[in-house]
Amino acid sequence: MEETRVVNGAWELSTFRFRIEGSGIRRMLEGMKGARLIGVRCDRCGTVYLPGPFYCRKCHVRIDQPVEVSDRGQVMAYTVGYADVRGNPLEVPRISLMVKLDGCHSWIMGVGEEMGPEEVHIGMRVRVRWKEERTGNLQDMESFVPE
Numbered sequence: 001m002e003e004t005r006v007v008n009g010a011w012e013l014s015t016f017r018f019r020i021e022g023s024g025i026r027r028m029l030e031g032m033k034g035a036r037l038i039g040v041r042c043d044r045c046g047t048v049y050l051p052g053p054f055y056c057r058k059c060h061v062r063i064d065q066p067v068e069v070s071d072r073g074q075v076m077a078y079t080v081g082y083a084d085v086r087g088n089p090l091e092v093p094r095i096s097l098m099v100k101l102d103g104c105h106s107w108i109m110g111v112g113e114e115m116g117p118e119e120v121h122i123g124m125r126v127r128v129r130w131k132e133e134r135t136g137n138l139q140d141m142e143s144f145v146p147e
Helices: 024-030
Strands: 037-041 064-069 072-083 089-101 107-112 125-130 139-146
Touching: 024 037, 072 107
Parallel strands: 107 139
Antiparallel strands: 037 064, 072 089, 072 125, 089 107, 125 139
8 A cells, every 4th residue: 555645735725716605505405304305407408406506507597496306316436445534444445426316417425335346336326325313414315325
């Protein structure tokens, strides 16, 4: 295993401008209380986003049409981690997934469980495993598991 390297320094971010629109994430989190995923659809082109932004990334028009998105989808990308951020070996590999949920055009990230590095693959069908008691936060989606 290679040695972990530390690069000391700073990134100057003061010239960047960030805008965070809260309505899409608030709508999504509210739906998560009931084990539902609420995104936003563009009336012009039909693109569905989760969480919903305040404008369509294709048409550049303001959007605010809520739509329910399936909690099932397919793996579009993944990575398998064998060490933590400090380079210490993990007892069990950590699988991180990028999932395109059915009925949604954007991807969402989550942890893959009940699958090993040998089983996970692009195109694999997965579903959200919801927490029993949901409170309306991102941890309500416990993980993705195979369908």
